[in-house]
Amino acid sequence: MSAPRFSSLRPAAPGDGPALGELDRATWSTLHAVQPRPQPPYEPFFDDRHRPEDILVAEAEAEAEAGGVEVRIAGYLRLARPTPLACNAHVRQIQGLAVAGWARRHGVARALLHAAYAEARRQGAGRLTLRVLGHNSAARALYEAEGFAVEGVLPGEFFLGGRYVDDVLMGRSLTS
Template sequence: MPEPKEPRIRVARLADDDALAVLDRAVWSPLHAVMPEPQPPYTPFFDDHHTPEDHLVAELDGRAVGYVRLGFPTPLASNAHVRQIQGLAVAEEARGRGVGRALVRAAVEEARRRGARRITLRVLGHNAPARSLYEAEGFVVEGVLPQEFLIAGEYVDDVFMGQPLV
């Protein structure tokens, strides 16, 4: 049996818009989403606030199977030294193949490359798989907003995680 291939990580291109929009809708779940499930008419994946340059794409066999969005936590100049993971998605069929881990590692390296001193993220308290992945990649809990969201009839904590890059 051949060894599973490592995902190839690259910066997104405008041409990825449709594939990433479809992926985003396919993986929507109350486990990680605070927004309602997307409904038609669908909006483009990229917009003025989320450009291709803000995304890293994971490919397996030449097909986009995941992405990570790397942005700024605020628009403030005093906060410009921090980058934030603002979205992570992996196609169901690619899970368990190291795609999420490769994307998180690539996001950390990209944040460093862009001169960030810290990287942060927010994750829902009930999302144990994501929290475990982030912890394994060096993120630590830096704060919790208890019962911050009401999702599918349950109150869910908003967990802030981060790590220094220097």
Template sequence: MPQPLIRPARTDDEPALARLDRDTWSPLHEVRPEPPAPDEPFFHPTCGPDAHLVAEHDGRVVGYVRLGHPTPMPTNAHVRQIRGLAVAEEARGKGTGRALVRAAVEEARRCGARRITLRVLGPNTAARTLYESEGFVVEGVLPGEFHVGGRYVDDVLMGQNLV
């Protein structure tokens, strides 16, 4: 599979993104106790298409990254946060996740952010390895912060400076 096209999300991507979210749900990386319902909207008033970059291959959505602010406080407006990342099974291990992370970092820079952060569950070693290879470092760990999949797991805080 060649490198995917990374583009801003559009309103008409919602069905494909919702399906991708359901198909990729796992307690390895999601704190929700169950996958999204089939009729649950993907976009929300505070998290619409403008908060997402989409990976597309041959006209098909194969991944997304969600960017936002870690808090609504103006004193934190210089920071962007990766608030979600999903890659379709058939696109994993082919550079799609890496392309989305790189696009998120570039989008944060384009918006004038000085830092980019994220949170990842401790057992999600594949994601942690990807983030570390793209310059993110562990900045904190909240031990046993979530109870998912029948066990307590750490919430790992990662970030990188952009300036």
């Protein structure tokens, strides 16, 4: 398969739920997931806490299995308020980022991050935070390259794959 050609970034639509759920299951790994591997019957991707308006979707043109080219969901980013508190309304949090295997290393994650900065600013946020597992060095390197700094570490917070893993709290300003 040739390299995907980035097509667009857009807000999720309710009809994206099945494809986003499939992407979420396909990218599941103890490198970034603290929940057990999803098993059938699968929960819907969207629910009261995970709404389409909180999801940014990246699309890319890729070779179709039957030949030709099709536009497919290449990744998503969930951007939400970390709490419902008014005193914390200036903060948005990345609560999920996934890129399809066929679309990795083509700038999809970085494009989603840049779209998240713009959307968070549009919503009035001045700060963006996230949590990443300590052993996910590729994600940590991307976030650091994008201006996120480690603001805290919860040592051994999770037991995954037979070992204790740190929960790393990162953040960055959206005003500078």
